[in-house]
Amino acid sequence: MRAIRYHEHGDPDVLRVDEVEKPIPSDGEIRIEVKAAGVNPVDTYFRDGSYQPFTLPMVPGVDFAGVVDEVGSEVTEFDAGNRVFGTGLGNDRYGGTAEYVTAPTDRVAHLSDGVSFVEAGAAGVAAVTAWRAIVDHAALEPAEYCLIHGGSGGVGHAAVQIAAASGARVVTTASEQYHDTLSDLGARTTLDYRRDDLQSAVVEATEGGPNVVVDHMLERYLQFDCDVAAPYARIVLFRNRHLEAGFTNVPAAGGKELQFHLMSMYNAPRLADPLSRVDRLLADDLLRVDVAGEYGFDEVAEAHRRVREESFLGKLVVVP
Ligand SMILES: NC(=O)c1ccc[n+]([C@@H]2O[C@H](COP(=O)([O-])OP(=O)(O)OC[C@H]3O[C@@H](n4cnc5c(N)ncnc54)[C@H](OP(=O)(O)O)[C@@H]3O)[C@@H](O)[C@H]2O)c1
Missing domain, CATH: 3.90.180.10 (Medium-chain alcohol dehydrogenases, catalytic domain)
Structure with missing residues (x-):
């Protein structure tokens, strides 16, 4: 072969x-x-x-x-x-x-029969990481605000849809050319991540701060996440190649009693379980890759x- x-x-x-x-x-x-x-x-x-x-x-x-x-x-x-x-x-x-x-x-x-091999072959890491972040770690609830950094990415666009499917209000960041598509995928608000006023725009779009944050660039956004988050928010971070990330204002995080979840897809106890749920979402047109x-x-x-x-x-x- x-x-x-x-x-x-x-x-x-x-x-x-x-x-x-x-x-x-x-x-x-x-x-x-x-x-x-x-x-x-x-x-x-x-x-x-x-x-x-x-x-x-x-x-x-x-x-x-x-x-x-x-x-x-x-x-x-x-x-x-x-x-x-x-x-x-x-x-x-x-x-x-x-x-x-x-x-x-x-x-x-x-x-499922109705799901193409191409879509399913593309789904794996992206959709399972999004599932684990939003469902297993954040336990996102309907009507909560969820901020997803980088909504156009493989993980990001799956996360937008899984969060929207759960009934949450999704706010995401992305380059300008993807805003319309992300709105079709379920984002209530999409903000260009290059905006100088991104922090205040997120707080405004989430009526005071997101209850959940999904962050794939913690080396850049860890303090930002703390600064925008609502009290008691859950912040889910996934490991990437950068070795370092840190807070520049610890009391700002501690004062809100935030929860931090550092995860990796590979740690899933049984990848087959979230994969089966992803198949159902694909079959029900609640997720498209x-x-x-x-x-x-x-x-x-x-x-x-x-x-x-x-x-x-x-x-x-x-x-x-
Ligand atoms: N540990 C794990 O379990 C795990 C699992 C999956 C992914 N990851 C990691 O998570 C990251 C994302 O994975 P992916 O597959 O989604 O990658 P991807 O498809 O390359 O997406 C990356 C996204 O980040 C956006 N982006 C770039 N600069 C940004 C900024 N300053 N602020 C906000 N968004 C920005 C990009 O948008 P533009 O193209 O418009 O710049 C793009 O949409 C990668 O580092 C990957 O290795 C880790």
Whole structure:
């Protein structure tokens, strides 16, 4: 089979199309014929050596969608021919950017018939991170105000929709060209993150401060989050490559008795559980994953370059 691999860390041009043996599913694993594999910033961190994958040469790609091709022993919940999607690969095991991939069943969910492989292949990290932030950590309630930084991002646009689907009032930040689409996706207010008066604009749009903040740039917004938040707000932060972040005014945070949740998608006890809920949202048209570009195997380097360097709304996907 064909697989994208990098044999050493480096720029996107270290990615090659290699001919390799089809993987064999172990106990508790299934093999999937991949129909689509999302491209995420984290794939590039493993590729460039910022994060260390378990081995080299390595197949990148956290996310995948496709058809079950073979099941290992002790697998009861999947059969050959099932449509599935999943996430959580490309780190401690080979990733999804290959014609076939094996995955433990606790990182895979069934995919409803009406949901396309491309959309599901793009959903994984983005939608599960958004789900965990809003549902598992923030426990967002209907009619609360939720601020989502960077609403046009992969995680951001999923978070806007999941928060809106829960009945919350969503305020997000994004570049100007995405404001109309984010309004279609459920944002009540979208503010350009470059505004000089962003802080007062957020406070005004949330009638005094958001009850929940979802922040993917804590190195930049941690104090901002404290300054705008309503008393007792929950602030959910997810880890990224920056090692440092901090408060410049601790009493401002302490005075509001804020709760901080630092999370990583990989810590989910069972990724299959949020994935199953994401499938239902996709099937019920409460969530759509916008795909800004599809790439063949010979174009994966361009997708890795674009996901780091260019602005677009939603996700990029590799289609074998
Ligand atoms: N630890 C975890 O579990 C986990 C899981 C998922 C993601 N992450 C991390 O979270 C980050 C976002 O992931 P993603 O997949 O959504 O990335 P993405 O698709 O590249 O989105 C990044 C978003 O940030 C926006 N942005 C850029 N500068 C901004 C600013 N100053 N203020 C507000 N927004 C700004 C971008 O908008 P423009 O394009 O208009 O500039 C873009 O919409 C990445 O660092 C990723 O590695 C971590």
